[in-house]
Amino acid sequence: MILIFALTAAIAVAYMPSSQQSVMAGKCVSADAAAVQQVIIRQTDALSMGEFTRAHSYASQSFRSGVSDSQFERVITNGYAFLTENPQITFNSCEQIDQQKVQTFASFEVEDVVASLQFVIVFEFGEWFIDSATTAQDVTISV
DSSP states (O other): HHHHHHHHHHHHHSSSSSHHTTTTTEEEEEEEEEEHHHHHHHHHHHHTTTHHHHTEEEEEEEHOOOOOOHHHHHHHHOOOOGSOOOOOOEEEEEEEEEEEEEEEEEEETTEEEEEEEEEEEEEEEEEEEEEEEEEEEEEEEOE
């Protein structure tokens, strides 16, 4: 019975269009992981250049509808200022939650401080957007 289920699942994935194969729950496939990383990198690059409106455009529709550009800028400058300092980014994991949602963790290093963020990224309008970013942990490293 288990073998039949496993074969059925394997056949279903094999005949699924490649753009749909990555939506199964579990670890992100490399194409999704790369796309998710790129949206985080682009938003961080915009923040590092002080382009808050452009950085806000990488947020999900639901986030943008509830948070104005000026509110977004205040949130970043008051709680996530390290994102404006051109941090070195290390991506730690990526997990597909469902067909439209991914969770990923990234570390941001500026000088001797490393901050880890947990992101929820959603697939909307054919692209990935940041729905939320919360502090996972802050660690100070002596160099």
